[in-house]
Structures are given as structure tokens and as C-alpha cells.
Amino acid sequence: MKHIVKIMTLLVALSALWISLLQTSIIPESYTWLLPLYFIISLGCYGLLMVGVGLMRFPTCPHEAILLQQDIVEAKGFLKGKGVDIGSD
Amino acid sequence: MDETMKKNKYSIIVPTYNERLNIALIIYLIFKHLKNVDFEIIVVDDGSPDGTQDIVKQLQQVYGEDRVLLRPRPKKLGLGTAYIHGLKHASGNFVVIMDADLSHHPKYLPSFIKKQIETGASIVTGTRYVKGGGVHGWNLMRKLTSRGANVLAQTLLWPGVSDLTGSFRLYKKSVLEDVISSCVSKGYVFQMEMIVRASRKGYHIEEVPITFVDRVYGSSKLGGSEIVEYLKGLVYLLVTT
Ligand SMILES: Nc1nc2c(ncn2[C@@H]2O[C@H](COP(=O)(O)OP(=O)(O)OP(=O)(O)O)[C@@H](O)[C@H]2O)c(=O)[nH]1
Ligand SMILES: [Mg+2]
Numbered sequence: 001m002k003h004i005v006k007i008m009t010l011l012v013a014l015s016a017l018w019i020s021l022l023q024t025s026i027i028p029e030s031y032t033w034l035l036p037l038y039f040i041i042s043l044g045c046y047g048l049l050m051v052g053v054g055l056m057r058f059p060t061c062p063h064e065a066i067l068l069q070q071d072i073v074e075a076k077g078f079l080k081g082k083g084v085d086i087g088s089d
Numbered sequence: 090m091d092e093t094m095k096k097n098k099y100s101i102i103v104p105t106y107n108e109r110l111n112i113a114l115i116i117y118l119i120f121k122h123l124k125n126v127d128f129e130i131i132v133v134d135d136g137s138p139d140g141t142q143d144i145v146k147q148l149q150q151v152y153g154e155d156r157v158l159l160r161p162r163p164k165k166l167g168l169g170t171a172y173i174h175g176l177k178h179a180s181g182n183f184v185v186i187m188d189a190d191l192s193h194h195p196k197y198l199p200s201f202i203k204k205q206i207e208t209g210a211s212i213v214t215g216t217r218y219v220k221g222g223g224v225h226g227w228n229l230m231r232k233l234t235s236r237g238a239n240v241l242a243q244t245l246l247w248p249g250v251s252d253l254t255g256s257f258r259l260y261k262k263s264v265l266e267d268v269i270s271s272c273v274s275k276g277y278v279f280q281m282e283m284i285v286r287a288s289r290k291g292y293h294i295e296e297v298p299i300t301f302v303d304r305v306y307g308s309s310k311l312g313g314s315e316i317v318e319y320l321k322g323l324v325y326l327l328v329t330t
Pocket of ligand 1: 103104105106107108133134135165166167168171187188189190192303304
């Protein structure tokens with residue numbers, strides 16, 4: 001099953017649930033009408049929150065940059081010794 | 090573990106375009122970090138004008154033509170087909186794909202190999218977004234787009250891996266052949282398509298943490314309207330996988 005079909009099925013199921021809520025009026029109808037809006041807003045909030053948290057916790061590794069510089073120096077030394085023409089920059 | 094490792098051969102495919110200095114450094118580092126492993130390095134160079142191929146030939150003199158293979162193509166034909174080209178010449182039963190620009194450090198190769206042996210996974214993919222992983226050298230904007238892209242893809246595609254656009258990966262050769270033949274995207278989306286298709290096909294995928302230091306030498310070859318391409322790719326994957 002294509003992935004978009006899965007997502008569509010989920011959306012259809014949700015709408016079915018919503019329509020049945022509208023008809024049975026377990027909760028007041030005025031609330032039920034707003035449910036899709038709440039759904040979209042919470043989805044948006046979830047997205048923003050995830051991006052925000054991801055940004056705050058973004059894993060960085062400044063130490064790795066230093067280690068890499070050391071590796072580069074070491075590699076250049078070895079390669080020069082072997083006569084590989086790596087330039088002088 | 091050592092026994093199984095002895096029977097395995099790893100073909101490391103490194104696509105290059107104008108990576109004269111980087112390719113020399115990375116080949117040295119690969120040999121440094123893979124001491125008791127049977128491997129070959131396949132450099133797929135797309136006619137780089139900076140003399141990348143000359144350097145590779147010199148490195149063949151140092152390390153041997155059976156360990157460092159140069160499989161060039163006449164002109165710049167793109168990354169996806171570079172992997173396919175390299176794969177044709179691979180003699181190992183496992184294939185590693187990595188960038189030449191030192192963003193993918195060869196010191197992680199042993200942990201890819203170890204993870205594969207421990208779990209029997211078909212694919213081991215490097216991830217920057219777990220404990221022990223990380224990125225260095227990105228500005229806020231780059232981090233923001235990366236996080237945004239990741240959240241979007243995770244919510245819409247449910248791919249089952251934490252880092253979709255990373256391209257430092259170890260594959261069983263047969264699995265790579267199977268997956269790559271059904272991939273058509275380019276650039277970043279290509280990496281994403283590979284892992285999403287593999288995941289949909291039910292292949293066992295494992296992750297290992299890697300750190301990613303933005304390139305020191307040379308210039309980026311991807312560019313332009315990356316975000317638009319990414320979104321198009323996302324839609325494409327939604328309807329085709
Ligand atoms: N053979 C071949 N290699 C390529 C081509 N385009 C890029 N590459 C190589 O693919 C690897 C990844 O390319 P990069 O330019 O580093 O792309 P990136 O990592 O997304 O961008 P950066 O932020 O600059 O690191 C490098 O080793 C490049 O040399 C191509 O058309 N052909
Ligand atoms: Mg790079």
C-alpha cells in the first residue's frame with residue numbers, strides 16, 4: 001500500500017469519527033464543529049515544538065573539528081613522506 | 090566476530106568531484122582505521138578538472154592498485170549514477186558509501202562493521218541525531234532547515250530511521266543493488282529515497298552514531314533550490330512508496 005493511501009485512510013477514519021460525533025451529539029454540536037480546527041492547530045504546534053526542541057538540543061561536536069584538524073596534519077605528513085603531490089596549502 | 094569479519098570483504102565507494110586534497114586524506118584515514126579488514130576503495134571520479142585522478146593514481150602507487158581502484162567517468166553525471174557505476178566494479182559482499190569531503194570520518198567504519206556483524210542487519214546507516222552523534226560547522230539557518238526537513242519527513246513518511254539525508258552507510262551488496270535500481274531521485278532526495286525504499290521493502294536497518302564536520306576543503310556541489318527539491322522529493326516518496 002502506498003504511503004499516501006495509509007495517510008488518507010487515517011484521515012478518512014478521523015473524518016468518519018467526526019461525522020458520527022456530529023450526528024450522535026455526545027458532546028455539544030458547537031464543540032464538535034471546532035474539532036477539526038483544534039486538530040490542525042495541534043498538528044501545527046506539534047511540528048513547531050519538535051523543530052524547536054530539535055534546535056535547542058541540536059547535537060554539536062566542536063571537539064571533532066579539532067580532532068579532524070589533527071588527523072589532517074598527520075595525513076599530510078604521511079602523504080608528503082610518500083611523495084604524494086598534495087600541494088602546500 | 091573476528092572469524093566472520095575475515096570472510097567479509099568491504100567495497101568502499103567514494104564519489105568525487107574536485108576533491109584532490111580530500112581524497113588523499115580520506116584514503117590515508119581509511120587505511121589507518123581499517124587495519125585487519127579486507128577492503129577495497131573504489132573512487133568514482135567524474136572527470137574533475139582539479140586533477141583528482143592524478144592524485145588517486147599516486148595513491149595507487151602507495152597502497153596498491155588492488156586496494157585503491159579508480160573507476161572514472163568522462164564527465165559530471167551526478168551522484169546517484171556514480172554509486173551505480175562504482176557498484177558494478179565492487180568485488181566485496183558488503184558496500185560502504187561515503188563522501189570524500191571528510192564530513193564522513195573513516196574512524197566510524199569499524200563501528201558500522203561491528204554493528205552489522207552483531208545484528209546481521211542489511212543496512213547500517215550513520216545518524217547524526219542520536220547520543221554520540223553530532224554536527225559541527227552549521228549556522229542557525231542550516232540547523233533550522235535540517236530540523237524542519239527532518240520533522241516533516243518523520244511525520245509524513247514514518248521511515249523508521251532518525252537521519253534520512255545522511256549518506257554514510259553500509260549495505261549488503263545484494264541489498265544495495267536491489268534498492269538502488271528502484272531509485273530515481275537526485276541529490277539529498279536520493280539518500281532519502283534509498284533508505285525509505287529499503288525500509289518499505291522490509292530490510293533490517295540499524296543505526297550507528299556519527300559526527301559530521303562540515304567540509305574544510307573544496308566547495309559544495311549541491312546547491313540552488315534545495316528546499317524546493319526536498320519538498321518535491323517528499324511528495325514523490327509519499328505517492329510512490
Ligand atoms: N562522481 C561524482 N561525485 C560527486 C558529484 N557531485 C558530488 N560528488 C561527490 O559526492 C560527495 C558529496 O558531495 P558534497 O558536495 O560534499 O555534497 P554535500 O555533502 O551535500 O555538501 P557539502 O555541504 O558541501 O558537504 C563528495 O565526495 C563529492 O565530491 C558528481 O556529480 N559525480
Ligand atoms: Mg559534504
